[in-house]
Amino acid sequence: MGRSEKALELVYPAGFFGEVYRIAAGIPTGKVATYGQIAAMLASPRSARVVGWAMRACPEGLNIPCHRVVNKAGELAPDHVFGGAEVQRAYLLAEGVTFLDDGRIDMKRCMWMPSGA
């Protein structure tokens, strides 16, 4: 592996959290992924909560777009994190994510589909 990859090995935590961060880092701009979706990618479809927890512990130094990870209903994180859901929504809007009239993300349009459409 190249030097940059080795650097990532050093930066990303080992184990489940590290895998979560690695995947989250791959979410393209303008798209969002769900906790359960990421859990499924890790072959642990029952670990959605752990994914959410990993996001909460999100190391800011890694440049992880944790605002692009939402629940399956397309709802943003509660106000006690992120400095308010408004902040998260502003980030997503700036990236081109579209919202429905009820304030939820238009998941049908913006959910990340790594395996192709």
Added chain:
DNA sequence: ATGCTGACAGGAG
């Protein structure tokens, strides 16, 4: 070691 917690999800009523 034991028990509680949580940025979730799926099924049942």
Added chain:
DNA sequence: ACTCCTGCCAGCA
């Protein structure tokens, strides 16, 4: 569509 209940599993006291 909404609420309630249960399963999950890594950290932390």
